Amino acid sequence: MSEDADNLLKQGIAHYQTSQFEAALQSWQQALSLYRDSLDLRREGAVLGNIGAAYQALMLSYRVPIS
Numbered sequence: 001m002s003e004d005a006d007n008l009l010k011q012g013i014a015h016y017q018t019s020q021f022e023a024a025l026q027s028w029q030q031a032l033s034l035y036r037d038s039l040d041l042r043r044e045g046a047v048l049g050n051i052g053a054a055y056q057a058l059m060l061s062y063r064v065p066i067s
Contacts, residue, residue, distance in 0.1 A: 005034035009047060016050070021058045025051060 012027035028051050035044040 002034070002038055002040065005031045005038070005040075005043065008034070009043070009050075012047075012050060012054075016054060016057070019057075019061070021054045021061065025054045025058075028054065 008027045008031035012024040012031065015021070015024035015027060028047050032044060032047045032051070035047060
């Protein structure tokens with residue numbers, strides 16, 4: 001199970017690096033569930049940080065200047 005979660009984490013990173021933030025979120029949310037099931041708090045924390053970065057990137061990418 002941890003290997004699956006690790007692969008999802010890496011997949012999310014690859015998506016994030018190519019600005020595919022929604023896809024990154026999907027991968028990381030699946031990884032988060034697996035890490036929580038295995039009680040891996042260190043990796044759970046890392047994934048939560050990545051999820052926060054993805055939401056921030058999404059917010060910045062959708063920001064429209066007020067005219």
